[in-house]
Amino acid sequence: MGASKTDHFTDKQNAIAVMAKALGHPARVAIIEYLLKTDSCICGDIVNELPLAQPTVSQHLKELKNVGLIKGSIEGNAICYCVDEKALTVLQKFFTHVTTKMEKKKNQCC
Amino acid sequence: MGASKTDHFTDKQNAIAVMAKALGHPARVAIIEYLLKTDSCICGDIVNELPLAQPTVSQHLKELKNVGLIKGSIEGNAICYCVDEKALTVLQKFFTHVTTKMEKKKNQCC
DNA sequence: AAAGTTTATCGTAATATTGCAATACAATAA
DNA sequence: TTATTGTATTGCAATATTACGATAAACTTT
Numbered sequence: 001m002g003a004s005k006t007d008h009f010t011d012k013q014n015a016i017a018v019m020a021k022a023l024g025h026p027a028r029v030a031i032i033e034y035l036l037k038t039d040s041c042i043c044g045d046i047v048n049e050l051p052l053a054q055p056t057v058s059q060h061l062k063e064l065k066n067v068g069l070i071k072g073s074i075e076g077n078a079i080c081y082c083v084d085e086k087a088l089t090v091l092q093k094f095f096t097h098v099t100t101k102m103e104k105k106k107n108q109c110c
Numbered sequence: 111m112g113a114s115k116t117d118h119f120t121d122k123q124n125a126i127a128v129m130a131k132a133l134g135h136p137a138r139v140a141i142i143e144y145l146l147k148t149d150s151c152i153c154g155d156i157v158n159e160l161p162l163a164q165p166t167v168s169q170h171l172k173e174l175k176n177v178g179l180i181k182g183s184i185e186g187n188a189i190c191y192c193v194d195e196k197a198l199t200v201l202q203k204f205f206t207h208v209t210t211k212m213e214k215k216k217n218q219c220c
Numbered sequence: 221a222a223a224g225t226t227t228a229t230c231g232t233a234a235t236a237t238t239g240c241a242a243t244a245c246a247a248t249a250a
Numbered sequence: 251t252t253a254t255t256g257t258a259t260t261g262c263a264a265t266a267t268t269a270c271g272a273t274a275a276a277c278t279t280t
């Protein structure tokens with residue numbers, strides 16, 4: 001095995017899982033944080049910021065892009081990457097919903 | 111390779127990544143949602159709810175527990191699993207922080 | 221104690237991820 | 251055109267994940 005049985009889960013569950021998985025690596029969390037912190041969003045700057053080789057960073061960027069968490073636009077020779085607001089908002093709403101539900105339950109057990 | 115270079119990232123980045131990774135599988139998202147939806151939190155009920163074999167579910171529960179997203183308490187013969195409020199609140203705050211920062215930036219590029 | 225119930229662990233096969241060197245590709249500069 | 255610069259892709263080795271059958275462990279009931 002090694003592949004998830006996505007067929008049996010809801011679209012929403014799969015969507016959350018796919019985005020969460022993309023953030024399941026510190027380098028990719030660092031990329032998102034860097035994109036929010038800085039004004040420049042040039043790929044080369046991200047490579048310099050991270051303790052990883054250029055091909056590895058490129059791979060991480062590709063993954064974030066595939067999942068829709070970031071988007072890239074060609075900026076002359078370089079490429080400018082930015083966070084995608086919609087995708088991150090989906091995650092934000094999910095976790096806010098979760099914590100809201102938790103408060104309502106207030107430790108009914110455990 | 112196959113192992114993440116966690117040494118070079120901040121503790122917070124690693125913490126977020128570890129929890130996000132745990133939610134990077136639809137079954138584990140489904141488990142969290144189920145625990146919030148229902149009053150019963152018996153392991154057997156979770157196994158019945160998911161389209162996966164009992165050992166597989168047990169493995170997923172273990173992962174969620176290792177990461178601190180859920181906690182389990184022995185309930186006679188069975189085991190009662192519940193979400194851990196603190197851990198999920200950390201994620202909620204992270205994504206709220208992210209979306210807040212996004213709004214401030216308002217598409218400076220891309 | 222013996223049998224049943226519930227959950228965890230072991231072992232293993234299939235697949236996925238991570239990381240990087242080498243290299244290719246694309247756009248600009250000389 | 252020929253560098254040069256910036257990014258992506260390929261190929262591969264090391265490791266991790268997913269899934270489940272078989273089995274063990276722990277508690278309950280009979």
